[in-house]
Amino acid sequence: xxxxxxxxxxxxxxxxxxxxxxxxxxxxxxxxxxxxxxxxxxxxxxxxxxxxxxxxxxxxxxxxxxxxxxxxxxxxxxxxxxxxxxxxxxxxxxxxxxxxxxxxxxxxxxxxxxxxxxxxxxxxxxxxxxxxxxxxxxxxxxxxxxxxxxxxxxxxxxxxxxxxxxxxxxxxxxxxxxxxxxxxxxxxxxxxxxxxxxxxxxxxxxxxxxxxxxxxxxxxxxxxxxxxxxxxxxxxxxxxxxxxxxxxxxxxxxxxxxxxxxxxxxxxxxxxxxxxxxxxxxxxxxxxxxxxxxxxxxxxxxxxxxxxxxxxxxxxxxxxxxxxxxxxxxxxxxxxx
Amino acid sequence: xxxxxxxxxxxxxxxxxxxxxxxxxxxxxxxxxxxxxxxxxxxxxxxxxxxxxxxxxxxxxxxxxxxxxxxxxxxxxxxxxxxxxxxxxxxxxxxxxxxxxxxxxxxxxxxxxxxxxxxxxxxxxxxxxxxxxxxxxxxxxxxxxxxxxxxxxxxxxxxxxxxxxxxxxxxxxxxxxxxxxxxxxxxxxxxxxxxxxxxxxxxxxxxxxxxxxxxxxxxxxxxxxxxxxxxxxxxxxxxxxxxxxxxxxxxxxxxxxxxxxxxxxxxxxxxxxxxxxxxxxxxxxxxxxxxxxxxxxxxxxxxxxxxxxxxxxxxxxxxxxxxxxxxxxxxxxxxxx
Numbered sequence: 001x002x003x004x005x006x007x008x009x010x011x012x013x014x015x016x017x018x019x020x021x022x023x024x025x026x027x028x029x030x031x032x033x034x035x036x037x038x039x040x041x042x043x044x045x046x047x048x049x050x051x052x053x054x055x056x057x058x059x060x061x062x063x064x065x066x067x068x069x070x071x072x073x074x075x076x077x078x079x080x081x082x083x084x085x086x087x088x089x090x091x092x093x094x095x096x097x098x099x100x101x102x103x104x105x106x107x108x109x110x111x112x113x114x115x116x117x118x119x120x121x122x123x124x125x126x127x128x129x130x131x132x133x134x135x136x137x138x139x140x141x142x143x144x145x146x147x148x149x150x151x152x153x154x155x156x157x158x159x160x161x162x163x164x165x166x167x168x169x170x171x172x173x174x175x176x177x178x179x180x181x182x183x184x185x186x187x188x189x190x191x192x193x194x195x196x197x198x199x200x201x202x203x204x205x206x207x208x209x210x211x212x213x214x215x216x217x218x219x220x221x222x223x224x225x226x227x228x229x230x231x232x233x234x235x236x237x238x239x240x241x242x243x244x245x246x247x248x249x250x251x252x253x254x255x256x257x258x259x260x261x262x263x264x265x266x267x268x269x270x271x272x273x274x275x276x277x278x279x280x281x282x283x284x285x286x287x288x289x290x291x292x293x294x295x296x297x298x299x300x301x302x303x304x305x306x307x308x309x310x311x312x313x314x315x316x317x318x319x320x321x322x323x324x325x326x327x328x329x330x331x332x333x334x335x336x337x
Numbered sequence: 338x339x340x341x342x343x344x345x346x347x348x349x350x351x352x353x354x355x356x357x358x359x360x361x362x363x364x365x366x367x368x369x370x371x372x373x374x375x376x377x378x379x380x381x382x383x384x385x386x387x388x389x390x391x392x393x394x395x396x397x398x399x400x401x402x403x404x405x406x407x408x409x410x411x412x413x414x415x416x417x418x419x420x421x422x423x424x425x426x427x428x429x430x431x432x433x434x435x436x437x438x439x440x441x442x443x444x445x446x447x448x449x450x451x452x453x454x455x456x457x458x459x460x461x462x463x464x465x466x467x468x469x470x471x472x473x474x475x476x477x478x479x480x481x482x483x484x485x486x487x488x489x490x491x492x493x494x495x496x497x498x499x500x501x502x503x504x505x506x507x508x509x510x511x512x513x514x515x516x517x518x519x520x521x522x523x524x525x526x527x528x529x530x531x532x533x534x535x536x537x538x539x540x541x542x543x544x545x546x547x548x549x550x551x552x553x554x555x556x557x558x559x560x561x562x563x564x565x566x567x568x569x570x571x572x573x574x575x576x577x578x579x580x581x582x583x584x585x586x587x588x589x590x591x592x593x594x595x596x597x598x599x600x601x602x603x604x605x606x607x608x609x610x611x612x613x614x615x616x617x618x619x620x621x622x623x624x625x626x627x628x629x630x631x632x633x634x635x636x637x638x639x640x641x642x643x644x645x646x647x648x649x650x651x652x653x654x655x656x657x658x659x660x661x662x663x664x665x666x667x668x669x670x671x672x673x674x
Contacts, residue, residue: 214582241578241586245551245594249578252589253611256619257582274590282593282627289626289666290619325670329626332665 001041003053003062009037013058020056024048036060046070067261069218071225072232077263083203083231086160086179088123090203090233091265091293094336096123097326098162098205098267098296099319102309103128103139104146112301114153116316121323121337124180125150125159126296130166131308132186139307147177154179162205162296168196175202185210185237185272188220198227205267205296207235214254218262233265234258235296236287238273247275247312250283255290266291271298271312280314281322288329295326338363338378340390343397346374350395357393361385373397383407404598406555408562409569414600420540420568423497423516425460427540427570428602432667432674433631435461435499435604436656438638439646440468440476441483449638451490453653458660458674461517462487462496463633467503468645469523476644484514491516499542499633505533512539522547522574522609525557535564542604542633544572551591555599570602571595572633573624575610584612584649587620592627603628608635608649617651618659625666625674632663 005014014030014037021028021041026048029040041048050062070076082091090096099122101113114125129146131139142149147163154161160179165171166187174181180203187193188209197204204224208217221232236255238248250273258266268287270280284295300306300313314322327337340358342351351367351374358365358378363385366377378390387399407413419428427433436459438450451462466483468476479486484500491498499517502508503524511518517540524530525546534541541561545554558569573592575585587610595603605624607617621632637643637650651659660674667674 211579213580238590239578239580239586241576241588242548243550243576243588243590246590249576249586249588250590251578251580251586252620252623253575253580253583253587253616255623256616260615278597279590279593283589285670286589286592286623286627289622328669329666332669333622333662 001045001048001050001053001062001064003039003041004060005037005039006058006060007036009058013056014039017053017056017059067218068215069222069262072218072221072262072264074261074263079263081230081263081265083233083265085124085203088160090267093334095288095292095326095330096294097121097323097337098124098126098294099299100126101300101306102298102313103131103307104142104149105307107149107152109301110149110153111156113299113316114157114159116301117299117319118157118159120316120320121327122159124162125153125157126162126182126298127153128164128308130164130170130174132164132166132184133308144173147174151177165193165197168192171196171200175200179203180205180233183207188212188217191223194220194223195227198224198229200229201231202229203231203233204229205233205235207237207269208239208254210238210240210248212239214257214261218258221262221264233267233294234262235267235269236273236292237269238275246279248273250274250287252286252290255287255292259291265293267294267296268292269296271296271309275312277303277312277314277318280312281318281325284322284326285329288326288335289333297322338382338385338387338390338402339400340376340378341397341400342374342376343395344373346395350393351376354390354393354396357390361389404555405552406559406599409555409558409599409601411598411600416600418567418600418602420570420602422461422540425497427604428630430672432625432629432663432672433461434459434660434663434674435463435631435633436636437463438643439635439650440465440644441479441486442644444486444489446638447486447490448493450636450653451494451496453638454636454656455494455496457653457657458664460496462490462494462498463500463519463635464498465501465645467501467507467511469501469503469521470645481510484511488514502530502534505529508533508537512537516540517542520544525549525554528560531557531560532564535561535566538566538568540568540570541566542570542572544574544606545576545591547575547577547585549576551594551598555595558599558601570604570631571599572604572606573610573629574606575612583616585610587611587624589623589627592624592629596628602630604631604633605629606633608633608646612649614640614649614651614655617649618655618662621659622662622666625663625672626670628670634659
């Protein structure tokens, strides 16, 4: 931590602060400049709050030097983490595509989509049984019945599955039915839920909150890692900005930033990142070009009849085109799909 | 335009609103629903502000149906526009790379940067003589002396140039020295400047304002087009969001959105879009994968000594790598670079 003293800070102010720093078990390193003094706080600062130092007399501000995350950091784990999910590796040279409907609506709909996405090249099936909808009047998902259908589809096609869990009480149940637990954007800072999935040994796909910074996303991952579950994947799914032409603004910058800061696989969700089916394919291509380790894409056999997210869901034939185009980009970067 | 009447609007209020529609030269088309009445306004709504109806009694709100731009619209000009600049064409299958230093600092610096970017594959040289800097104490550019150096380099290396113009009264001067006029992000809605560049026959690169929507960008282009200059290129350069890990958030969605809405070439600026040299190449690849027609990239022979934008400037060898990567991504989307 670096503490910048005010222009008029007295020697007494500085002396008190140094004593406080030393009492906390840190070393204080003073540098007196022409205009002001700054104090370097030496030691693992992660447990310290900069705002506490800013309360001392004579302090202008205190800033962190280290990233507040540790287990997620590439500094502590230079090699990429590869997560194995029932035969599919995420985080290596191969870029798996996760695809399927937003919601599980019926056996026919789920099986038809699973068959179509698998034929097109998807390696994992996504489908929601518990749906976090903005309106309490919207379809809320099939719940347990949906999980049973998901397991049936998984076993029938040999496709590992990703599904969302929205409550800590449901974690054990959902973990019995799915291969990957998804934490949705709205729950990125639901700490009880993060702790609960951290205590299982199931891979977790953690979506970035629509109003969360990259650092907050990594700190949310840190919760899961700190609870003992090392199999965490991060997902960029678009953030809220002033732009109204799209549902969200897909933060493509976040992909190389996350790849630098963390060792965890980075998955891109161009469906939520744009909100419009006709923008999904170009953004999927760009995400791979920017270094994403995987894609998660919404596909529905008949988007006009979808119970949720029809506007951003691809028809199976459009999805097959997306896979073919994404594969070419992957090859251009010496990766595979 | 569609006028939505309030739930409790009276028959008289509906009749008055329809009368106002007729007075303005449009045909009213009422639709009586179960909960409320809406009135379709038939005719070219572009010159009319929705407020003229919003203020009437019984009106809840008025919604535009048409895009407010016309000359920039793909509906009116389905083929992509090709802008010719001194032997180079923008808006074709060939992706054009513009590169060079943020500011012109000296003859040596400009020649060194120009040689390096030309050798690496750039076909247009960028360099600023008039610099819109946040602080009045920062380097403001070399002005006319810079323009003279730019022309000298252009003529020596046969490299067309792009440079920024900041004031309407300088347009004629800058146009004598360069092949493309750039309107910077801070001037996207400087309407006097837009009109001035609209009244000459030089190609214009119009950068998106850092707080402007896609529609506002297109309306700014409409100013230039409607003043008689058809050679306009649009540039996505990142927008301001809550994220602080990067200088701006590069709005990758804007690329396919713009390509769908307008026939004008779309150029990506990953240097400003990220603000960090180490993110420029992945985002450049992403932009080309998403469908950009060109790139504009800051390159400096010695970024640590740059007088502006050093942190986001690439060294020539890093730029050469970027060009190679971009060529592969371009080939993967059936284009060349």
